[in-house]
Amino acid sequence: MPKIKRIVPMLVLAAMLSSLTFALACGSETIVEVTREVEVVKEVEVVKEVEVEKEVEVVKEVEVVKEVEKEVAVEVEVTPTPVPLGYTDVPRNRTLIMAGLGGEHPGAFTDIEQFNAHAPGLSRSGLYQAASEGLFYFNMLTGELIPWMATDYEYDDGYTGVTVNIRDGVEWSDGTPFTAHDVAFTLNMANTNPLSARHGAVNQWTDEATAIDDHTVHISFTGPSPRYVWDLLIFRADIGVPWIPKHIFEDVPEDELAEFGHYDPAKGWPVVTGPYRLVHTDVEKKIWDRRDDWWAAKIGFQDLPQVERLIFLPGMNEITMAQLLITNEIDMAFSLTVPNYKAVVAQNPNMTTHYYGEPPFGYEDWWPVGLGLNTKRPPFDNKNVRWAISYSINRDEVIEFGFGGGQIVQQLPWPYYAPMQKYHDEVADLLETYDTSEYNPEKSAALMEGEGYTRDGEGFWVKDGERVGIHIVTFPQHPSTTPAAPVVTQNLRRGGFDASFSTPTDFIDQIFQGHADGFIWGHGSMVDPEPVLKGYRCELVTEGEIGFIAYPGFYRWCNEEFDSYVEQMTALPEDSPGVLPLYRKAMEIWLPELPDIPLTSTIITLPMNTTYWTEESWPHNDNQYVHEGFWHRTGLHIFLNLEPVE
Template identity: 35%
Template sequence: MPGRRPNLTRRGLFRGMAGGAALLGAGVPGHAAASSSRVLQVEPPPEVPRAETLVVCAADHAFAFGDAGWMNPFLPGMSQSGVQFAFEPLAMYHVLTGETVPWLAAEWAYDDDATELTVGLRPGITWSDGRPLTATDVVATLRLLRDGPASLRAAAAVQDRFLEARASDDLTVLLRFRNADPRFFHDVLAAAGDRALPIVPAHVWAEQDPETFRNIDPEQGWPVVSGPYRLVADSADGRLWDRRDDWWAATTGFQTLPAPRRILWRPRYDDSHLARLAVDAEVDTTPPLTPSRIATALSIAPSLTSPTGAEPPFGAVDWRPLVLGFNAQLAPWDDPAMRRAANHAIDRAELVRAGELGRGQAATLPFPDFPAFETIAADLAPLLERFPVDAYDPDQTTALLRGRGYVRAPGGVFARGGQALTLPLVTAPEHVGVAAVLVAQLRRAGIDATVETPPDAPGRIAQGIAVAWLWPHGGGVRDPYLTLDRYHGRHAVPTGETALSPARWRDSAFDAIVDRLLTLPPEGEDAGAAVIEAMAIWLADLPEIPLVQTFSRIPLGTRYWTGWPDTATGRDPASWRA
């Protein structure tokens, strides 16, 4: 990742934050920045030994937290630097095992036609200010998202699918949906992957504007949270969270207190600096590293391990396969034949062998390789014979391009009407290995591909400024619906507007199938048939090209901490998730 190298030491960060000086807030992207106003001032935090402090580098904001002075879980620009455990979800779905763990909710049940859902909360849940967490808080959170702008995190799904909720008593919530919706609990209410619907206190948020509410005010005890840590210091350089020994889950016997007395959250740095911090045990875990970087770090630091220990692939399968995506509104890549031409220029085996040092896994479908998808992957095998996405066939690339009027110029690049066929890509630093191999393959086939890693790549992709991208895409973790919904035509907003799903592809027949799929029980035969019908359209048009499964190759330090979640326990240790 390009950028400045931080000249910040752990000791200096503690000293600066422990002094209780006024800490200045920067603006959340898309929101007004703070000037020199005081946004958080606390008593000097008590000294906590390093051996009792978990030190984490964030996965998103690079070099500095652009959201210092904010703790609003609904803003798209919020970093995952504590907000994910401060506001707890109703349940957690473990993607590696398919297990759903009730959390704030103790139970839930749909009515016979899946148009209503009843959720029962655990007794004894309290907020950090001592007030009880009740059904009123759940209802208020859902209404906040239903009635607020669609740009808020989780708002789009709530607005599309949720109709109303009411509290029948302190521990019971009754929800009504716009249509039969047997997936709503797992799709929206349960945390899974990077998705979570945080429940917030109604007595704090009732009179607030969710787009402008900072939710930080020490005099009022904000943020009021339900999770096991409270925010004690906040700046662009880092965040300190101290354990709450009165956490409801511990006092009720539901959970034990987490071992770290303090969590220090630092921003993300460039890949090489992250690896050095992990090797030196200055941080305990980081965002994913490249295959070569984590292999080197593990080889020179005996105190480091990974989600798969010392053995490749050094990470758990992520919920977001890596794809070659296109803005389907921009010529010439709005043409399915052009996208198929690019696909047949790609040798996935070489992407894994050279781009991931043999420590990866090819992908031919837009779904993660989780247990929940084994049956549907088998059901789709006949379609992959009809649409051989995995076929590396440069001759087919040539034939498709010639069929669209392209001629290979003396320099080897195809051109039409005097214009060379270009494909400018953006990607993230952790994917540069795969990107370099992909670009070489496309260029060998006559497509003038290039790649860059701009810091604003997510914004370029979301706004359609990027022509194409090498990026992990989210979607379903329990069944295919949320993945297929990414390609629904309602997301195909004009280029220049921010899209919740960036492909900007539209097919009315596909949309109708996805709308029908939403109402069908995910385990039923009708749902399976609908998925096959939708995927036949998707594979024919190929709005995005699946390349490889993504792995969260995360270094895990054992000098100060043991018992990390790993693939053997079926738990994802990614620190930025709930």
């Protein structure tokens, strides 16, 4: 039997960390430190090997430790930190402080002076969701389409182009009107300049964008493209082309686009359309202050947000975020496991979640996760081995021990949103035969033995003298992937696979370039499965096993018949009834092949602090004006709806 390691996947508060004082956010104030007794709950899962019965017994221990912090009887007068860039003090109940982003930039920002939305590697720290705006927004929880900087659109006959009407009165922060010329310039630049981070998405279907007048832009396509608006022009989650000011970027040489930072405080850069302007940037934080001359308020389209200042902090571990929530030094955190959320609430009851602090706590994100494999690398090119790996994973254990019960089992790589339900139902009969959630060690062993594998002295599968090794990589800190990694690894080892995992800072490069055997990654669909399925197309599979970037085809799986059905889906509008039968045909191939192993949903338990912001104004399951992903492009709608506690 393989040696089973002790698993401690859930980080819970253990020690008081040094507090961050946001004097620059709150102004001068007196802080009184008070003695208090803190109860620290630590959950430990112990995986224990039982040699006689050859099974694994899982034991959960709960240890309660009471600590008394240092006694302090003095009042400490905090002197405000000198304010950089000339911005003024803002009350704490007008300052929204967010930590964690979407998992990227752990520990520190690296894009300190980069605010060019078409440069690679930008963090989601305000530019996309506070300073940029979409022509349209889409609420992924309700399915509502919200016209914003545009009023409407109309496709040409045969979906060979589209006309978009721009709202009158939209302005850039320097007073220059935002017009159809900005839209046309952005699309044409991204289409023709491969240095644009949007080039791949725009170039596939864009022929030319033309400004008919200031308020009308026509976009001609390279071929029929009924999904063009959905794919490029609607802000939803991380999707949607960010618009850039023509009057600034037209002077940037094409070969300097990626290096151009669009950052010069003396010039008022970055120039934006959103209700916030950049006032500070360094490795520790990005700060944006409200613009009272925001176009939407000037024309009566929207009220000015009551959030006057936004502070974005980089990615950090759960212990740090939990401590900052307890001491009210942050308002939102991406994100906590359920046990850690409960530990925070025990010490600071002024917390809420999407379900008001009750199960399932968080909102269902568009990004369910799976275990991906480099299917160009033997033995992962063998579908029977892939199914054997799937059968060896107990997803209930992954959810219990990795997430404290805060996820649900996922059979398909898309969420259970209302528009997606018909696609789950369509293949329900196929899932009875190809149950992607089934835990069955006997089936796993039979498949491996059928492929000529035997177990060695330590219980690992071996063939021709080589073990089946699986090294898994994933995010250093992500609520739906990182906690799963150790539990999935232990399941695989128990099933005879020589598995290990790591969370390296270059995990994306390892996945995209094929260096990783396996990876825990997510998938995004909201109204139909086509966006996920087209990520498995042959054209995305690069030559060679290692070193060639394959995005989003990093599964490196190819089936030409499958491709034909997906291509026909792409040729139809996302809401066309003709998508369903094509989807069925594609899944009749995908499920037996299993190029990607579904694991769990992504239920994001994101604490929202009610100390400074009213509970009623946060997004909840009964008030889903937006989901609470503040790092997404739709985060603007949180900032516009929050109301301060007076």
